[in-house]
Amino acid sequence: MSPTLRKSLIIAVIVIAAIVAIGWYLLQPNTAKYGDEELTGTDPLIAEIQEETIPSIGIMDPVGWDEGASPTPAEGLNVSRFAEGLTHPRSMLVLDNGDVLVAETNRQPGPPASFTDRVAGWLMGRAGAGVPSPDRIVLLRDTDNDGSADSQSVLLDGLKSPFGMAVRDGRLIVANTDAVLSFPFTPGDTTIARGQEWQLMALPGGGNHWARNLLLSPDGERLYVTVGSASNIGENGMAAEQGRAAIYEYDFTTQTSRQFASGMRNPMGLAFNPDSGELWTTVNERDMLGPDVPPDYLTNVPIGAQYGWPWIYWRFNYDERVETAIPQYLQEYTRWPEYALGAHVAPLGLVFANDGALGQPFTSGAFVARHGSWNRSPPAGYDVVFVPFDERGNPQDVPPVPVLTGFLGDDLETTHGRPTWLAWDNAGGLLVSDDTGGIIWRVTGTPAAASQEPADN
Structure with a gap:
């Protein structure tokens, strides 16, 4: 070997080793410094940022549940399998007759828009979330009322990443990723024929946040619709975010819709507080600012509310990565969320007590289902928690109370699985969908011991 060739080989080896070393360094996750004690509550710590060029990787390998295994309920609670063998079950709707509708769904296939999207797609695949979307609504029926579904059938298929569901005036309303559709339906039906549906609203479809949730107002006259952002921080331009990162209100009387609230990167869970009548939501905050910032949150949603995305998070904190100029009015109108749920915990399902x-x-x-982090070390979430409220209908400034753990x-x-959605069944059980486990769990309280009268002497 000539000296020139030997020198060239040595240089090539050094360059390759340097590239490998730099890549290994960049892929090492930043280690979180704080936990629920600091990053949850009404006045959470907003940690210093650790900006990341490549997302920290904290993917947990899905191994499923052994036969007879289950998550761990809080003391005084029980957990059982309501249904299993499902394909990526996400949202649920419990009908008046006790039937449970489950959306088996996932994002639609499509070319990733950026390097970050490619990385995220690969990570989601590793986490068990890369399965093709079944695009259907499944009906579960517990015919003998023993707390376990003994009948499972496809109610409606051929949809496009269906998620939110509601029943109103003989119609089943379903949120596809790109439209809200209405189908003729009567509780008790086991199939829905296609061809008689109509569209209530067109929606911006797909994107990083593809799921669209629905909730009827208590009087049934309005419908609330969540639409998450297409990106992390508007990195593809704000034109691509038109009509997104918002909650919409549809009026059945006028058949019109309006933007109800905005500035939420990915609002997901929706529920009305039974004590105050306020609309509440769970929101997934932005990524790649480090493992401890910013916290995801639970908040009320007054009409016109603005939460700052993508320019601002947690009222006073600017995201300097956003290239589009900030609207001048935004700082004045941006709201402080009501309750922090922890950083990167990915809160999804929401129900009130x-x-x-x-x-x-x-x-x-x-109650909130924290789906779990994909870019944090140590991992966070992967549980169902309870946020206590005070007598005035506001969250207390305490860490959330664990309800269902053991998914990690x-x-x-x-x-073993990832808790996704929550719903109350008609017997008072809390249903928890587990999308990667393919199971619907049922959480119940311990039955009180029957009182006994003292025996007559």
Whole structure:
């Protein structure tokens, strides 16, 4: 080998080693410094940023559940399998007759728009979220009322990433990723024929946040619709975010819609607080500012509310990465969220306490499914928690109370499943969908021991 060739090989080896070393360094996750004690509550710590060029990777390998295994309920609660063998179950709707509708769904295929999108898509695949979308609504029926579905059938298929569902005036309303559709339906039906549906609203479809949730107002006259952002921080330009990062209100009487609230990167869960009548939502905040910032949140949503995305997070904090100029009015009108749920915990499902169905201490407040982090070390979320409210209908400044844990493996490198959506069944059980586990869990309170009269002597 000539000296020139030997020198060239040595240089090539050094360059390759340097590239590998730099890549290895960049892919090492930043380690979180704080936990729920600091990053949750009404006045959370807003940590210093650790800006990331490449997202920190904290994906848990999905290993599923062994036969007979289950998550761990809080003391005084029980958990059982309501249904299993489902394909990526996400949202749920419980009907008056007790039937449970489940959206088996995922994002639509499509070319990723950026390097970050490619990385995120690969990570979601590793986490068990890369399955093709089944695009259908499944009906689960518990015919003998034993707390376990004994009938499972496809109610409606051929949809496009369906998610939110509502029933009103003989119609099943379904939110596809790009439209809200209305189908003729009567509770008790086991199939829905296609061809008689109509469109209520067109929606901007797809994007990083493709799921569209629905909620009827208590009087049934209005429908609330969530639309998440297409990107992390508007990096593809704000024109691509037109009509997104918002909640809409549809009026059935006028058949018109309006933007109800905005500036929320990915609003997901929707529920009305039974004590105050306010609309509340869970919101997934932005990524790549470090493992501890910013916290995802639970908040009320007054009409016209603005939460700052993409320019501002948590009222006073500017995201300097956003290239589009900030609207001048935004700082004045941006609201402080009501309750922090932790950084990168990905809160999804939301329900309020159901007349104390699970007993103390779960009598006044909100239950939230924290789907779990994909870019944090150590991982966060992967549980169902309870946020206690005070007598005035506001969250208390305390960490959330664990309700259902054990989705993460003991090694913190694997996951049995991921809690996704929440719904109350008609018997007072809390249903929890587990999208990567393919299971609907049912959480109940421990039955009180029957009182006994003292025997006559």
